[in-house]
Amino acid sequence: MSDVMIKLENVTYKYESNENEGVVALNGINLSINKGEFVVILGHNGSGKSTLAKLINALIVPTSGKVYVNGMDTQDEENIWHIRRTAGMVFQNPDNQLVATIVEEDVAFGPENLGIHPKEIRKRVNEALTAVEMEEYKDYAPHLLSGGQKQRIAIAGVLAMKPECIILDEPTAMLDPSGRKEVINTIKKLNREENKTIVHITHYMDEAVEADRVIVMEKGNIILEGTPKTVFSQVEKVKQIGLDVPQVTELAYMLRKEGIDIPQNILTIEELVSAL
Amino acid sequence: MLKNITIGQYFPGNTVIHKLDPRIKIIITLLFIISLFIIDNFLPYLFVSIFIFTSIFISKVPFKFILKGLKPLFFIILITFIINVFMTKGEILFEIGPLDVTKEGLKLATFMALRLIFLIIGTSLLTLTTSPISLTDGIERLLNPFKRIGVPAHELAMMMTIALRFIPTLLEETDKIMKAQMARGADFESGNVLKRAKSLVPLLVPLFISAFRRADELALAMEARCYRGGENRTRMKQLILSRRDYIALGISILLLGLIIVDRLL
Structure with missing residues (x-):
C-alpha cells in the first residue's frame, strides 16, 4: 500500500441540466492527499468543494477523470461499499444525517449496515462515543442535543465504521461559535491521536490555520495550495477571490502596510504578540 | 406551543412489565384481544379484569393515565352502548317514547361496552409500557418470518x-x-x-x-454510511427471551385457555 489516501486525476464533473450545456462544478482537478494528512479545502458556495467531497465518497462519479480512494477506483461499482467505509463522510446539517431516535443506536447504524457482529458493534459504539467525548449522552434523543453535540454524534457514527479517512463537508456551517469549537477540537484530536486522514471543507478561515495543507478552490479549479502560512501570506490574492484571511493575519497585513516591520506569515495571536 | 407534544404515550419505568421483550408484549396483547372476542358471558370478564388490573398494578402506571386513554373513545363507547340498548329485541323492561329497552339489550350493551373498555385498556398498557423504539423493533422481528411472502x-x-x-x-x-x-x-x-x-x-x-x-x-x-436495505444487516441490540418472558406468555395463554374452556362449557 502506498501512502496516498485520495488521488484525483484530471477530474471534471458536470451537473446535467435540461436548459443548457450543464454546469461545470469541477474543471480538471488534480489532487493527492496523503495518509494521516489534515487538509482544509476553502472556497465560496459553488466553488465545487462539496462536489469534491461527494466524489471522494463515491456518492457521485466523475464525468471524466479518475478518483482513487486508497487505490480503489470510485467508478467501479464493486468498490463502492469499501470506499464508503474507508472514507467516511460528515454532512453540513446535523439534523439531516442522524437516523435513529437514540444516540447510541445512531452511532451503531453504520456498523449495523456493514453486518458486523453485535458484540463488536457495541464495542465500537462505546469507543466512538468516547473519542468524541459524548459517552454520557448515549441514551439521549438526538433532538435534545445542541448542534455541536449532534455533529459530534455524526462524527462518532462515521468513526464506528473505522474509516481511515474522514471527509467533513462544512460540518460547522450551521453551528454557533461554541459548537464550532467543539467540532474542530474533535476533528483535530482524531487527526493527531487516531491518525485519521482529514479532509475538512469549510469557509471559516480560522479553521484552516492548524491544517497541514490548505487548498483554495474557485469556480471548479484549485487556485491556491500549500501550508496555511504560504497560502495566507498571499493576502491580496486571497482577498481578490473574495475570501478572508484569519483576523490576526489581516491585522498583521495592515500593520505591515503602515510600515511596521513584522513577518508576512503570521497566523495566530501568539505569533503576532512575539513578533511585536 | 408545540414543544410539549410527546411521541406516543410511553410512561418510563423499570418494572417487570416494562422489561418484558417487546415481541412477547405484542403477542400477549394480541392474545388478550382474541380472548376478549371469544368471551360470550360475564363471568370470564372477572379473569380478564384480574389479569389486566394486576398488570397495571405491577407496571406502576398511574391509573389516571389509563383513564386518559379511554377519554377520547368515551363517545364511541357511549354510542355503542345506546345503539345496543335500543336495537336489541327481547323481553321489554320499559319504554322511552317509541324506543323499547329490553333486558337482552341492556345485557348486550353492557357486554359490548366492557369489551371495548378492556380492549382500550389492554392496548394502552402496551404503548404505555413500551417505548416507541422497542415497539418498532418488536414489530420488525415479529414480521421477519413473513419476509418470504413479501412483507x-x-x-x-x-x-x-x-x-x-x-x-x-x-x-x-x-x-x-x-x-x-x-x-x-x-x-x-x-x-x-x-x-x-x-x-x-x-x-x-x-x-x-x-x-x-x-x-x-x-x-x-x-x-x-453504507446503508443498502435490510440484507446482511446486523443489529447492535439483540432481543433475547428470558424466563420472565416465558412466564408472562404462559400466563396469557392460560387466560386464553380458561376463556376458551368457559365458552365451550
Whole structure:
C-alpha cells in the first residue's frame, strides 16, 4: 500500500441540466492527499468543494477523470461499499444525517449496515462515543442535543465504521461559535491521536490555520495550495477571490502596510504578540 | 406551543412489565384481544379484569393515565352502548317514547361496552409500557418470518424509526415557520374553520419543501454510511427471551385457555 489516501486525476464533473450545456462544478482537478494528512479545502458556495467531497465518497462519479480512494477506483461499482467505509463522510446539517431516535443506536447504524457482529458493534459504539467525548449522552434523543453535540454524534457514527479517512463537508456551517469549537477540537484530536486522514471543507478561515495543507478552490479549479502560512501570506490574492484571511493575519497585513516591520506569515495571536 | 407534544404515550419505568421483550408484549396483547372476542358471558370478564388490573398494578402506571386513554373513545363507547340498548329485541323492561329497552339489550350493551373498555385498556398498557423504539423493533422481528411472502418488515420498521426521529425536528420547524409567518402578519387564530384552514397554506408549503429537502439529504447520508436495505444487516441490540418472558406468555395463554374452556362449557 502506498501512502496516498485520495488521488484525483484530471477530474471534471458536470451537473446535467435540461436548459443548457450543464454546469461545470469541477474543471480538471488534480489532487493527492496523503495518509494521516489534515487538509482544509476553502472556497465560496459553488466553488465545487462539496462536489469534491461527494466524489471522494463515491456518492457521485466523475464525468471524466479518475478518483482513487486508497487505490480503489470510485467508478467501479464493486468498490463502492469499501470506499464508503474507508472514507467516511460528515454532512453540513446535523439534523439531516442522524437516523435513529437514540444516540447510541445512531452511532451503531453504520456498523449495523456493514453486518458486523453485535458484540463488536457495541464495542465500537462505546469507543466512538468516547473519542468524541459524548459517552454520557448515549441514551439521549438526538433532538435534545445542541448542534455541536449532534455533529459530534455524526462524527462518532462515521468513526464506528473505522474509516481511515474522514471527509467533513462544512460540518460547522450551521453551528454557533461554541459548537464550532467543539467540532474542530474533535476533528483535530482524531487527526493527531487516531491518525485519521482529514479532509475538512469549510469557509471559516480560522479553521484552516492548524491544517497541514490548505487548498483554495474557485469556480471548479484549485487556485491556491500549500501550508496555511504560504497560502495566507498571499493576502491580496486571497482577498481578490473574495475570501478572508484569519483576523490576526489581516491585522498583521495592515500593520505591515503602515510600515511596521513584522513577518508576512503570521497566523495566530501568539505569533503576532512575539513578533511585536 | 408545540414543544410539549410527546411521541406516543410511553410512561418510563423499570418494572417487570416494562422489561418484558417487546415481541412477547405484542403477542400477549394480541392474545388478550382474541380472548376478549371469544368471551360470550360475564363471568370470564372477572379473569380478564384480574389479569389486566394486576398488570397495571405491577407496571406502576398511574391509573389516571389509563383513564386518559379511554377519554377520547368515551363517545364511541357511549354510542355503542345506546345503539345496543335500543336495537336489541327481547323481553321489554320499559319504554322511552317509541324506543323499547329490553333486558337482552341492556345485557348486550353492557357486554359490548366492557369489551371495548378492556380492549382500550389492554392496548394502552402496551404503548404505555413500551417505548416507541422497542415497539418498532418488536414489530420488525415479529414480521421477519413473513419476509418470504413479501412483507417488507425491515422497510416498515425503518420508516417508523425515521418518522419517530423526525417528528420532533419537524415540529420545531413548524413552530419556526409559524413564528416567521406571524412576524409578517399571518393570522392563524381568527376566522371560521375554512378561513383557518386556508391560513395554514403558507405554513404547510414551506414545511413540505423542507421535509423533502431533509429526506434527500438523509438518503444521501444513509448511503454514505453504507446503508443498502435490510440484507446482511446486523443489529447492535439483540432481543433475547428470558424466563420472565416465558412466564408472562404462559400466563396469557392460560387466560386464553380458561376463556376458551368457559365458552365451550
